[in-house]
Amino acid sequence: MTTNVEAVANAPSDSLRSRSLAALTWRRLFQQRNAIVGMAILLFLTLVAIFAPLIAPYDPVQSLLGIETLKEREAPCIHVLGCPEDKPQHIMGIDANYRDVFSRIIYGTRVSLFIGFSTIGMAVVVGAIIGAVSGYIGGWVDNVIMRLMDVVLAFPSFLLAIAIITVIGRGLQNALYAIAIVNIPVFARLVRASVLSIKEQEFVSASRALGASAFRLLFVRIFPNALPTLVVQATLSIASAILEAAALSFLGLGAQPPTPEWGTMLGSERNQVFTAPHLVFFPGLAIMLTVLAFNLLGDGVRDAMDPRLAQVAKK
């Protein structure tokens, strides 16, 4: 509690005006170097995803064979770096199907951001409901649900995702479900823990005494208090979800060609790394940048929401 007061007192232009926790957190977020860098990269990626058709010089799935004179898997040609002016410019080179790699990378941003948000969105919603119900009801229901979650967590998540895909089939959509499923237990546990600690507090008892329904207690009184931890975990989970989805595609289990997905691009050309390294280098770089953005933002959000940690980090 004292640290919270300190944080208010230490803020430079702070008067005695009261601030909500959300406003404080928001302010602190913009004081975090990590968070700012993460947000900047993410903003950049979002803009790239939205304006992909304007940025990409070529169609991401259209073969340029017969349209231009090209060699298969041709190395990057950049005019300012000495590539002859009369040759068409392909700053990240050409792939095995005579497509412009740069355009595919640009469109891939859409796929990756979609993967990150949709998988973790699903996992958060399902996990939160399971955790909330389990923690609120308690007893044997709680026991059964949590043991089930333990079993799911007992498998390395990536392996479980592979197994699930084998059952439901390959493809981007099924990969999304698989990643969502393996992420559910984390959120279920998190929400359950919050519910357990909050449901015995006075304001909940007061609400119950006033005759609030179980649904209202759970989702209006208890759930909002569990939200901060959920947001932190979700941001960090998006990073690992993107990484896992790319890995599944790398193994040929996720997005299928000709979808411009970075993991698929990397996986289908991995044997060409010795002859055409540009086909492996750029997709990997794109994956790294996106995952990095979410990791930085997640760390920033965590520090901003927990003033104690922020103080330690600043020391």
Next chain:
Amino acid sequence: MSKYILRRILLTIPVVLGILVVTFVIARSIPGDPCRSALGERATEAACNAFNARMGLDKPIVVQLGIYMREILLKGDFGESIRYSRPVSQMIIERLPVTLELGFSALFIAILVGVPMGVISAVRRNSAVDVATMVGANIGVSMPVYWLGLMLAYVFAILLKDTPFWLAPTGRLTAGLIPDAFYEVWGLGLTRGTTLYMLADFVSNFVFFNALITGQWDVLVDAFRHMILPAIALSTIPLSIIARITRSSMLDVLGREYVRAARAKGVAENLVILKHALRNALLPVITVIGIQVGTLFAGAVLTETTFGLSGVGRALFDAITGRDFPIIQGFTVVVALGYVIVNLLVDISYAYIDPRIRLR
């Protein structure tokens, strides 16, 4: 303490049984016909019936589950691979050492580099070294291991081709180099098929260990040159996490009263850092190392694929795509059990470090 450990072990029993059931259910839910997968698309109905009867696939599913649980729990028998017609346990003996060697090498690098980096970062807070370490750690956790693996392979196998730094991009040993097992070198005369022989076979499949105890130095060097790239690729994520946790834990400890007291009484700064601070700061680090073992396994599947190593991860992936139920079941159980054991050890070490946990 022993009461806590006992209770914690008892709690893993339902999880282990759950793992066995889930593995069975997953393996049987995989679409496709194992008979046609093993005998070919044009296998006749009669051939398939005989095959199913031999493999026990014609019995009701509940009976199959019962048999499967009984064989594993009582005899440690995982059945026979459908595609290779070999006992699954034999394949585990061959492949588990590859993955364990890879995992331990990676963990070794991660600890050896990660802990000192974290300590230096904490001691020289906000210096160039600190900033570089933390930026590097953030990039490290964000990097796809297979991408780093491929890039390393390109640099060391192609760009440095004719230099002494050349390293092999695939395999475990140079083709043609077959190491002698220690039980043959020492002439132990074990009989094939006995438990002792299987155990010795398992141990001899650890190439490093086998070469070391029998003095086959050429094999040792060759294995090292093959292992270094995959191990580095696999170590990046745990290394980054260990460096970060060491740094924050050290920062926390360095601000404590007893560290100030040690400084006040004139203990040399190096001693303060290494003896007073680091020892206490290492506790959370050890816990994180335990947790990372699970992550290492997931990375092993990808690293083994990238570097052409035939380990557990790769075998499991091939079995899943080839619908080889016994291998899927056996290998998944082994992996999940390893995971459970590591979690158990982590929990016990927690309790050892923090007595309050035991009392709950």
